[in-house]
Amino acid sequence: MNAIAILSDLGIRDYFVAAMKGVILSINPNVTIVDITHEVPKQDIRTAAFTLANAAETFPRGTIFIAVVDPGVGTKRRCVLLQARNGMSFIGPDNGIFTLVAERFGVSRIYEITNKALMMPKISPTFHGRDLMAPVAAHLNLGLKPSSVGPEIKALKRLKMPTPKVTKTKIVGCVLNIDDFGNLVTNIGADLISRFTELDEFLQVSVGGKDFKAKFVGTFGDVKPGENLCYIGSTRSLEIARNMGNLAGTLRVRPGDKVTLRRCVKKWTKRSKKG
Structure with missing residues (x-):
């Protein structure tokens, strides 16, 4: 049964x-x-x-x-x-x-x-x-x-589900869901983010008009408590969180809020040549 x-x-x-x-x-x-x-x-x-x-x-x-x-x-x-x-x-x-x-x-x-x-x-x-x-x-x-x-x-009523937009410099998506820990589940799939950046790279994140940096990592323990992170969650979508914190509550984010990801510009220091 x-x-x-x-x-x-x-x-x-x-x-x-x-x-x-x-x-x-x-x-x-x-x-x-x-x-x-x-x-x-x-x-x-x-x-x-x-x-x-x-x-x-x-x-x-x-x-x-x-x-x-x-x-x-x-x-x-x-x-x-x-x-x-x-x-x-x-x-x-x-x-x-x-x-x-x-x-x-x-x-x-x-x-x-x-x-x-x-x-x-x-x-x-x-x-x-x-x-x-x-x-x-x-x-x-x-x-x-x-x-x-x-x-x-013959047919069901369907919701119009948003799809992320990608350029060479950014991904624009949205928050699909917020879990009970305050983590943001986005509509940005694992394949898409994996082509856009690499593990341990920092991303410039904008969610609902709030800007911050977050490291793209495998799991929460890869960053210190209180630090922001991006990771592939259990739904195979990009999630954004604050380790040991409630990111959605802190930033007052809501489902449907716009999410923009940009690569952080790396600053290189010129080494002096040995004479």
């Missing part, structure tokens, strides 16, 4: 996540439920898309994901089931939250969830995670045919 993994911006203070799990367990008491996170910033679809795609990479084939970051809940926006080519299934609002999983894992089929027989008898207009997504996920986990949830549709 496959797991059901849940991502949301619902937090853990209220009853919301527990209620979703209760619905799932009432239908399928033997299922394994995994919490990816419930601390996505409120209504932040872009961060949700980033977190979901990077978490899903490590799950086994057959996992069913529920994504509840849904500022349009109760409106005409659709709830969908995305079947990826890697054998995973994703349930959530059609608001762009599946942009990155669709790009990374490929799309096999997409269905709009309309079959009310699979939903809770009373559907709250403000809590589709509990009344619609959770029961559908539980039924799918028990072997329900995906086509039973509703009609097949």
